[in-house]
Amino acid sequence: MTTKNKLFILHEDWAVVALGALVIAVSLFFYVVPVPHYKWSSTEELLTTVFNGANVLTLVIQLLFVLVVGSLGALLTGKSLRNFVIGFPAIYVLTVFALVLAGNTFVKSLNLEAVIFSLVIGLVIGNLFKLPQWFRDSLSTELFVKIGLVLLGTTVIFSDILKAGSLGLIQALVVVLSVWYFAFWLCKRLKVDDELTMMISSAVSICGVSAAIATSGAIKGDPKKLSYVISMVLITAIPMMIFMPYIAAYFSFPQQVTGAWLGGSIDTTGAVVASGTLVGEEALKISTIVKFSQNVLLGIAAFAISIYWSYNKTAKGADAVEKPTLKVIWERFPKFVLAFIGASVLFSFFLSPETAAGVKDSLKNMQNAWFTLAFTSIGLETNFKDLFKNENKKPLYAFLIAQLFNVIVTLVIAWLLFGR
Template identity: 70%
Template structure:
């Protein structure tokens, strides 16, 4: 007879606790060195990746993340026994993805590690039969939300304000216009409400992070979230590669190009990679615009959770819809957003600049690792046969149309603000 483990705290609060613990440990001076994954074509065995020092760093990294994962499983009532079997497998697959992404040629074409981690997970998840207990032990949302809390440490308001208010103005205009258009389009195509909210946020705000934050705000279906994430990554790659060349063809300035890339490409890593292809000024502006959209992530998740509480009401005994109380709104609010905003405010206004510079490398590495672990898990638990059987092609068409609208509108706004 199976026993039900006690959930000590809700997953969103567990994420805040875990993310805060990592940040506090870093601020106290325990800085995990960044492992080396760089290697030239056909010479991976001749690099420093497999020397004792780098392997020790990888082992230290593993000990830290599995300790956090075990604590997360304990707090949320998941099986620690299964975690101890599953997590090392996910970690090793993720390290393989990071190794592939560290190749010089791969870096030259700007492919991110999360693309490899998702691909590896999808290959295994779709060509091999994975036991149900293995899938159940994959804490995808826990890992990605920890990454989102750590992402807050890199959203520094002073850096954004140094570039002036234009980045924030563009981010606000793009998010509002593109979100509303995507929402309207999904309604016209009769797409269900959960997918509508996730697609609208993913296209308009910041891709994968926004989709996950929205899913948390509406307590969305994880399979639908996987569908949206897959669409984001599929479209981000060609946009990342071809948009800089389109900007060059049309003779756009670096400022306009950077604002265009930062406002329309959905993943932060792809924005940085694409901006670096154009030049330093384009890289700077594109990063500022994307960070400005990241700042809006918390506000958007808050607004979406309130909207969802008012529109998705249940009927009472008399058959009338119940009005959402403040308690219902608070219960549905994604608590990890508090961690994201708190981390951003603390690192922007309370932590000395010198300390931020000291810890940012280690925290950024851990942030990227948690995202990569999450994408490996998403791939392992996603079966394309089930995914496309449950969802029509309409959401994909809606996403593509909304993305085209996003590219055009963002270019117009960027031209008027930065041209």
């Protein structure tokens, strides 16, 4: 028997706003979570620095803190609290293992970050072993990523948002419009059905999983088709997340251009964060802001798709779709972006430099912990077989070709806007 909260359930984005604010408030007014040490270069240093008593105690304190925050998230979003409390320690242990691997000085010299190790570890376990459904249901990937993004706001100066955000919005408009229509045209040429066409076009051009879900909601799409599109998004995001930063490094792209390219090309917000982390702090900030600029367009896109589907694609015998209103735009808008901006405003204008410096390292560590936890979860819940269950491979071909078009177009636009 699982314990679920049914009396007070928040949308995940609002839950993230509350949880992100809670983490920041606790750090500012009550308790600064200590930062664990992960750096080591030899077995002796690993034992004496990483696995000594004091550092292990710090890891336990961090576990308890994120467990409490994650448990509140489970309660607020209506998930099973019991399943989360039982399953989360295993996710945390795998994540710490990834952080320890990434802390090796030789690994750091190869520019391999913890998120890559956590993702690979999760993928190996998730694809080689049959995990119980209760454990898979307890994974909270989006929640982890979004909490990390809210904390990222504490390190982003608001002037950077205004500068990169205006350029990011221009890039987002051009990319979303051009890539969406190309994907739509391509799906029609390949005779992909209407529901998949809408989901694929939105997923490739806007923001991956969130866009696919929003589009499916706008057209009341088939859940199985939505699952298929999400599988394509997640699986293709993995090689893009890993290889695009190295392509940028090989050709010596500036960090701003690389960040804009990653933020505009990679479909999932978490993968954008991971790839930006591989490049550097500036690339991480720009990639996140550019991705946020695309996320802002999600509500408008869902509104436009609702209009299109309502007046042109009402299938025979289908239920009436939700009428497009301003309420639809607000419902599709990613609320956690407001918390990211709020955190940036707080640390840019309202806190003294001394106060901000006192919590900077702790919040940065927590941000990294949430991101790494998210990618352990992504690996655990991603099954490569899901991509090939659909006998008709045309949607896959359409998605891959549209994604390649997206990568090329976004790079060109990123150079024009951020390469000056």
